Amino acid sequence: MDRHQRVLTALVSAGVVAGVLAGCSSESTPVGESSSASADRTSAARTDDPKALLDAAANSTAELDSAHLQLAVTGKVPGLKATALDADVAKSPKNAAKGDATVLVGTDEVKAPFVYSDGKLYANVGGAGYLDYGDGKSIYDVTVVLDDKRGLPNILRQMAAASPATPPSAVPDPTSDVDTTAVAAQVPLQALAPILGTVPPEQQKKAVPVTAWIASDSPQRLVRLQVTPAPGAAVTIDLSKWDEPVTVSAPPAVSQPSEKPTEEPEPGQPTREKADG
Incomplete structure (x- = not known):
């Protein structure tokens, strides 16, 4: 049994399955909130309150500089x-x-x-x-993953706004030694598009299951997020090494295509910067 099958089996056995909910909103963190206020709210989040737990995780994840x-x-x-x-x-x-x-x-x-x-x-x-x-x-x-408005923090807030129908459950993340609490909800594909890629217009309002594993101890950061965008498909994102320094520089040698493209690429195909000439 692979990792994803073990996760799904654990969720079913624990009863962490979200029902289809009627609607979602796009609430955001109050403008101007201080980091100390956010930290206080994070530390006070109750693990038996799904909305408070998701809001705390959204704030803590949004404050990350790296992961x-x-x-x-x-x-x-x-x-x-x-x-x-x-x-x-x-x-x-x-x-x-x-x-x-x-x-x-x-x-x-x-x-x-x-x-x-x-x-x-x-x-x-x-x-x-x-x-x-x-x-x-x-x-x-x-x-986009750490972006407050489009990435994981926004998805967590969308989950909180959906009023999860199932209570948090102490389902462990099978790949982490961090104690976690799992919360499930339904989120519109439109809010998930930044991490799932292009979503057709007719599918954007469709709500799909999302499960978040959140660190049980303060700060209650996101450890794992799993989305089930369609039957038989799953996208899993794991976060670790929170706020550890990251040094990045461009490669020393970057090539360009030998021939200048004469037309736009096919939809969904990778694009490259056109060669000079």
Whole structure:
């Protein structure tokens, strides 16, 4: 039984299954809240109160300057080009990331070490050498993960706004030695698009199951998030090494395509900065 099957089995046995809820809102952290006020609220969050626990996790995760990110995809998620990521991500003093990815090129999974620096993604897809992929969103926008308004903190707030139907349950994260509490809720795909990739307009309001594993001790940061965007598919994000320093610099050698593209790329295919000439 693989890791994701063990997680799902644990959730079912513990009763952590969210029912379909009628609606969601997009509440955000109050503007101007001090870090000390946020920390006080985080430490006071009750582990038997799902909304308070999710709000505390959203605030603590939003305050992170850096983290180690692992992303794993099982099944088919149509809008997602990355199937695995293992990377260090930093948002201060400016967005940066480095690590290894597995991406889809056509129907093939290809290894792609990458660096995100100074607003650009440099990736070595399939050993072809580092290329400039512009803002990198055509492959995977790894820097959005810690973003307060679009990343994991926002997803946690969306879960809190959904008034989770099931109480928190002490279901452990099977890959971490951190004590965690699990909370499940339904979240619209539109709010999940930054980490799931392109979502068709007709699917954006569809609510899908999301489970968050939150550190039981203060600060109650997010340890794991698992999304089930479709039957048989799962996207799991693990966070660790909270606020450990991350140093990123652009690769010393970056190649450009030998021929200037004459037309726009096919939808969903990686884009590259056009060659001069």
